[in-house]
Each structure stands twice: as structure tokens, then as C-alpha cells.
Amino acid sequence: MGYSCFMALDRDHVLRSAAALLTRKSTATMDEVAKAAGISRATLHRHFAGRDALVRALEALGIAECEAALDRARPEEGSATDAVRRLVREIQPAAGLLAFLYGESQLWEGDRQNDGWQRLDSRIGALFQRGQRGGEFRIDLTPVWLTEALYGLTASCAWATLDGRVAARDFPTMVAELLLGGALRREEP
Amino acid sequence: MGYSCFMALDRDHVLRSAAALLTRKSTATMDEVAKAAGISRATLHRHFAGRDALVRALEALGIAECEAALDRARPEEGSATDAVRRLVREIQPAAGLLAFLYGESQLWEGDRQNDGWQRLDSRIGALFQRGQRGGEFRIDLTPVWLTEALYGLTASCAWATLDGRVAARDFPTMVAELLLGGALRREEP
DNA sequence: CCATGATGAGACATTCCTGTCTCACATGGG
């Protein structure tokens, strides 16, 4: 059977390479994706039927990584503020992939879209709602918008990191502190 | 000379139509752009040599609109906080176009990019810096990141508005208040 | 040693978009 027992690993490796490449160049060719993974275009097509299938697989990977990050962040524990900080920290490794998917409008205009996004939105929205009900978060910004802002700031910081405008080690602080506290100084520490 | 004296108006109309369409569907064909503007593809090519020229023209329009918004917002007057609120309010009409350009990576990977972005970055960055020096804004978030976050939140809210997740009339509040104050409640009103 | 199966290289047709062209038509000015 040759390498067949490693195909799952190969597939994952290809997926990660594609994510890394498409994060930087979202219009990359199937040939470029194959080159980046160190395989031929034929083999790439054996793993993923076409470009659409590849993007869908990346979408599934992104959703899975976000859900894993959400699990690790334990959004139900402790203060909502700290939970958001944990979430941003845990989501950083997936930020690049998330930024790519966020800009891939192809995923949203389709008639049916992956349920995973709705699950994620619900869980993250619930975290913000918990913070509002507990009096930690202001109530004039809707949980839906706060969730959207979390995605947007994550993607923005991922791009800014790729361009070198923000240091990667500052990612958690920049995203979480802006999302939580905004630009204004606090009167009381 | 027929309609030649109105060509400038035609061109502007085409540009606005293209912006509105490409904001929703960034991969729209030249034919779709022409259809959306109510002209034929031949006439579209008479106004813009090719797709690249069209995108560049949209970039120039976006920059011009942002600079105009910045002028109207009078970023040097009054408190930096109010200046940011004015800027967000004035930038809303250009938010859709800005969101399209923000996701058009083609503009950034080219060897030379429009100087306008740097001018805008400088002016907006200066506003945040003024707020920091005046003690209004916190100093642990860099002006570069705050500028990036302004773009990112603007684009996010523009998309959320298109999808109906955020009401258009709430745009200024959602963007400005999150950027300024974050999600946390203030102890003191 | 041989058979199996995965791989890489490349050819190939197809499809889609683009850019350019021609031509007929309409409108407006001289």
C-alpha cells in the first residue's frame, strides 16, 4: 500500500501549506499551491477534487481550529473579560487562515454555507452576552457586532503582522485590549 | 461632439456603479460591471483600458473620498475623541468602497503602490498620536495599530451592514464607540 | 524478485475572461 497509511498526514500537510500560501496570496494557482506543498498538481488533485473542494476543506479546518481555540479558552469560566483575552490568545495560530476565509466572499454568497460559522457565532456571541448580563460589558454594542469586530480585528492584525506593521508577539494584546478597552484611557486602573 | 461634454459625468457614474457592485461581489466580470452601469462592455473599455485600470481608478476614488472625509472631520480641532467620531461619521459613505479595496490584495503586492494610502495613514495616525499626547488615548496601543483597527472595523461593519447584521444607521456608533471605548463598561459615565 | 500503488511530469481539451476589432445605429451639430 505504499504511503497510504500516511495519506492523512500528507493531506493535513498540504492543507497547512495551502493555508499559509493563500493567506499571503489569496489568488494563488492550484499549481502554486502544489509547489508550496512540495507535491505535483496531479497529486494535489488526488487529495482535493478541485479548487472549490480545497477552499471548502480550508474552511472546515478554520472552523475546527476556531472551535478548538474556543474550547481551550473555556469561555464559560471566570470573568468574561479574561475569557475574551484567553480566546484571542488561543485563536492567534488560526488568525492567518481566518483572515483568508474572512475575505473569501465565495463562501458567503453560496446558497448554503457551513453550519460551523453559525455555531461559532453563537458561542462567541454567548460569551459577549454573558459579559453584558454580568455587568462587565456595555449593552449599547450588540453581541453580533462584538463578534463581528472580533473577527475583523483578528483578520486586520493578522494582515498587519504579515506586513510587519505589528509584531506577532503583540497580537494578543493588540486585539484583546482594543476590543475590550478601546482607545480611550481609563480614569481608574 | 455629441455627449463628449458629459463623459466626465459618465465616467464618474460608471465608477460609482462599479464600486457598488464590486463591494458586494469582488470577482465580478467586466461584463457584469458594464451591465451594472447600464452600458456595454465596449464602452466600459473606452473609459478604462482594462480591469486593472478600473481597479486603480477605484483605488484613487477611495483615497480621494477618504481624504475628503478626513478634511470634513477636521481632525485637528477639539478633542481627539470627538475628532474620531466625526471621522467615522464622514467615512461611512465610502465604507463599502474601502472594504472592497481593503480586501483587494492585488493593490498591496504590486511593487509600487499609491502614495495616497501612506498620506492617509499619516494623517489618521497623527490624530491618534495627538490623542495619546493629550492624555485622551492610552499609549500601549500604537497609532499604527489604531489606524489599522479603524480600517478593519470600518470594513467589518460595512460587510455586516450589507448582510443585514448591523443597521446602516448604527454604523457610526458601532465603529466609533467600539474603537474608542471597547466592550468594557465604564465605571464612571 | 516481482507486483502493487502512489507519485511526478506532461499532454490535452475545456472553460472563462479578457482585450481588440468591426459594423450598424442613433443623436446632435453644422
Next chain:
DNA sequence: CCCATGTGAGACAGGAATGTCTCATCATGG
């Protein structure tokens, strides 16, 4: 009235990416 100019429709070739195919190679397992 006649000409000039802008326009729409369509044809056309070219390029690029895709998806499918074949074939030679090579490693593994029996």
C-alpha cells in the same frame, strides 16, 4: 440634409487556469 461622434452588439483570437488523462518511475510489501 449630411457628417461626425459616441454607442451597443457581436465576432474574434489570445491567455490563463482548470480538470482529466496517460505514462514512466520508484518505493514498499509479499
